[in-house]
Amino acid sequence: MTGIQxxxxxxxxxxxxxxxxxxxxxxxxxxxxxxxxxxxDIRRGESVVLAAVSRFMPLRRLGWSFxxxxxxxxxYTGIVDGYAGATWSWENPAGWAETLFFSGLPxxxxxxxxxxxxxxxxxxxxxxDHRTLFWLAPAATAISTxxxxxxxxxxxxxxxxxxxGAALTGFGSGFMWVMWGEFYARIxxxxxxxxxxxxxxxxxxxxxxxSAMDGWIALAFVTTLPLLSGLCFxxxxxxxxxxxxxxxxxxxxGDTCGSPKRSPLRVLSxxxxxxxxxxxxxxxxxxxxxxxxxxxxxxxxFHLVLVVATVFMGAVSFAATFGPRRVSIAFLYRWMCPALxxxxxxxxxxxxxxxxxxxxxxxxSARFAxxxxxxxxxxxxxxxxxATAVQAYGLGWIFVHLGDFLGVVVSVSLAAPLAARSVLxxxxxxxxxxVLVVATxxxLNASQSFSADQGRTDRLATGLxxxxxxxxxxxxxxxxxxxxxxxxxxxxxxxxxxxxxxLLARGRSxxxxxxxxxxxxxxxxxxxxxxxxxxxxxxxxxxxxxxxxWPRNPVNKPDS
Numbered sequence: 001m002t003g004i005q006x007x008x009x010x011x012x013x014x015x016x017x018x019x020x021x022x023x024x025x026x027x028x029x030x031x032x033x034x035x036x037x038x039x040x041d042i043r044r045g046e047s048v049v050l051a052a053v054s055r056f057m058p059l060r061r062l063g064w065s066f067x068x069x070x071x072x073x074x075x076y077t078g079i080v081d082g083y084a085g086a087t088w089s090w091e092n093p094a095g096w097a098e099t100l101f102f103s104g105l106p107x108x109x110x111x112x113x114x115x116x117x118x119x120x121x122x123x124x125x126x127x128x129d130h131r132t133l134f135w136l137a138p139a140a141t142a143i144s145t146x147x148x149x150x151x152x153x154x155x156x157x158x159x160x161x162x163x164x165g166a167a168l169t170g171f172g173s174g175f176m177w178v179m180w181g182e183f184y185a186r187i188x189x190x191x192x193x194x195x196x197x198x199x200x201x202x203x204x205x206x207x208x209x210x211s212a213m214d215g216w217i218a219l220a221f222v223t224t225l226p227l228l229s230g231l232c233f234x235x236x237x238x239x240x241x242x243x244x245x246x247x248x249x250x251x252x253x254g255d256t257c258g259s260p261k262r263s264p265l266r267v268l269s270x271x272x273x274x275x276x277x278x279x280x281x282x283x284x285x286x287x288x289x290x291x292x293x294x295x296x297x298x299x300x301x302f303h304l305v306l307v308v309a310t311v312f313m314g315a316v317s318f319a320a321t322f323g324p325r326r327v328s329i330a331f332l333y334r335w336m337c338p339a340l341x342x343x344x345x346x347x348x349x350x351x352x353x354x355x356x357x358x359x360x361x362x363x364x365s366a367r368f369a370x371x372x373x374x375x376x377x378x379x380x381x382x383x384x385x386x387a388t389a390v391q392a393y394g395l396g397w398i399f400v401h402l403g404d405f406l407g408v409v410v411s412v413s414l415a416a417p418l419a420a421r422s423v424l425x426x427x428x429x430x431x432x433x434x435v436l437v438v439a440t441x442x443x444l445n446a447s448q449s450f451s452a453d454q455g456r457t458d459r460l461a462t463g464l465x466x467x468x469x470x471x472x473x474x475x476x477x478x479x480x481x482x483x484x485x486x487x488x489x490x491x492x493x494x495x496x497x498x499x500x501x502x503l504l505a506r507g508r509s510x511x512x513x514x515x516x517x518x519x520x521x522x523x524x525x526x527x528x529x530x531x532x533x534x535x536x537x538x539x540x541x542x543x544x545x546x547x548x549x550w551p552r553n554p555v556n557k558p559d560s
Contacts, residue, residue: 061195061239063232064180065202068371070225071173072207073218074145075106076289076367079211079297080218082149084162096412102162104408106148109170111401117178118264118394126390127179128237137179138230141172145223172226174397179233181393184379186240190511196375197317200368204310211298211306267387268395277329277443278399279406281336281370284436286407288343289363291425292356305361312339312365317372322521330444332373336366337440344429344436352425374400480505483550491534500527504540505547 073080084102117127127133147165152158184192206225210218268275294302316335343362347355374396382392417423484505488498496517503513514524537543 058235060232060235061191062199062202063229063236064184064195064375065199065206066225066229066232067173067176067180068200068203069206069210070141070145070222070229072203073210073222073225074148076364077207077211077297077302078294079207079302080149080222081215082151082219084148084150084158084165096416099415100409100412103412104405105163105166106169107401107405107408109166110174111170111398111405113170113174114178114394114398114401117174118391118398121264121388121390121394126182126388127175128182133175133179134234134237135230137172137175138226138233139172140168141176141226141230142223144168144172145226146219149219176226176229176233177397178390178393180229181375181378181382181397182389183233183236183240184375185382185389185392188509188511189380189383190509192376192379193321193511196372197314197321200313200317200372201310204306204313204368208303208306211302214298262387262391264391264395267391270386271381271395271399273443274329275395275399277333277439278374278396279403280436280439280443281329281333281366282400282403283407283410284340284432285336285363285366285370286404287410287428287432288340288359289367290407290411291347291352292360293352294360301357305364308361309365309368313368313372316369320373320376328377329373332370332377333440333443335369337436339366340436341433344433347429348426355425480547483547487535487547487550493531493534497527497531497534500524501531501543504528504531504543507540507544 074083124130127137144165144167147161148169150158150161150165152161184196187195210222213221296302316332319335320331339362343359346358346362349355350358378392378396379389381387381396382389387395414423414428418425418428481502484498484502487493488501493501499517500513503516508516510521510524510528513519513528514521517524519527532538532543535543535546537546
């Protein structure tokens with residue numbers, strides 16, 4: 001576990017630092033001079049370590065991990081004994097409707113709360129405008145936890161406590177998901193790319209810790225998790241500047257934090273294919289995880305599930321944020337579909353003990369990775385300006401919870417036929433594979449960029465073509481673009497360097513550049529270095545000053 005925790009954050013978290021290091025390298029002259037300085041690499045390595053450590057401070061920014069751990073402990077893993085819904089279903093066999101009621105009520109109430117949050121935003125504003133929710137939502141979530149595990153001899157009392165717990169769970173957790181979403185949408189892109197994986201790793205460690213506890217101790221500890229998450233959110237939100245940066249200038253959401261300019265239904269229609277992908281993914285993750293009856297959720301076998309899930313989550317996070325990528329549901333499906341297919345194939349090839357365990361392991365791994373990617377995805381979706389943070393996260397988590405709910409419906413519906421052997425596990429697995437593959441082909445066509453300049457035209461490309469360049473997809477929106485075009489021709493920038501130059505001249509960060517152009521961190525840094533060298537500048541501010549002061553008429557390249 002230590003290797004994973006240490007291996008993930010460094011390349012993902014330090015993209016901002018890499019930009020500052022690039023500036024430092026340029027200030028010293030050329031790259032060759034830097035390479036020849038004694039101890040330069042050692043000092044750079046030490047600085048990287050220090051920067052990584054500083055990212056963990058303050059730790060309150062990892063507060064989303066407590067909320068994520070709470071969900072996994074209470075609903076996804078079952079490591080806390082005595083969940084009232086499951087206990088009642090096992091000890092009192094009943095019809096389909098009763099079982100579904102106890103199995104799906106909490107997630108259904110979460111969907112209802114999220115729908116309400118999204119549709120009342122225009123009138124009441126986002127949840128973070130109401131400071132009462134900063135303590136009310138965590139308190140409601142914490143109070144709901146023991147109510148969901150209330151065990152009374154009287155079935156009526158147990159049912160009433162469970163219903164109250166489900167209602168409080170939906171209310172509290174629904175607001176907490178959206179409020180943390182607002183936080184992620186307000187921080188920079190590179191911070192989000194660090195905090196989401198780091199928080200998920202921390203949540204896995206918390207789940208491991210709870211799995212070592214027994215009885216009321218585990219329940220008491222899990223009850224405190226929403227309170228800790230709420231406290232971390234309150235402290236972290238105070239760090240957010242009152243006036244956000246301009247949309248997309250540094251990967252922030254910008255003015256999309258204000259009043260929604262588009263109706264939730266319009267945003268919902270545009271998220272259609274993406275929302276469908278989220279829903280289907282959650283449905284099959286839920287279904288794949290229902291075939292294994294864990295003999296001991298505190299033993300080594302279950303701990304191995306969490307370790308593998310953390311490794312898988314780390315690999316997906318690394319691929320999504322370090323190399324050329326688009327943080328998208330299509331990207332996630334490229335990882336999750338093969339993994340889920342392996343889980344369902346295991347159910348076909350092996351008995352339920354072995355096959356069910358493999359399917360459960362795959363489901364937990366996919367669920368952890370899914371939470372990380374979607375947390376970053378919703379933030380980037382809001383940053384496009386197409387939706388507010390409340391709309392992006394609210395509608396996004398509605399699809400997540402609807403997928404979970406449909407997974408519960410399918411699992412409950414199959415319970416009786418599987419027990420009577422009128423339907424076989426192999427048949428369910430084969431149909432699941434077929435449907436999953438078809439859904440994946442549909443989702444993979446939904447490639448979506450999250451650059452704030454996504455709607456750019458090719459006017460700059462036309463101007464560059466007249467100068468003898470290939471046509472990069474940039475926009476000639478103003479005089480600034482004209483200066484960029486002239487400087488690119490004068491200093492003989494390549495087409496790709498010109499694309500990077502255009503974004504840098506508009507104040508974009510290197511992480512923003514690599515996201516907008518879908519290139520790796522190293523490639524973006526290399527292009528930036530070459531641009532600085534060709535233009536004779538040493539920082540992004542000098543580059544911007546050069547562009548702003550450049551004559552708006554063609555000139556000859558200065559003598560070198």
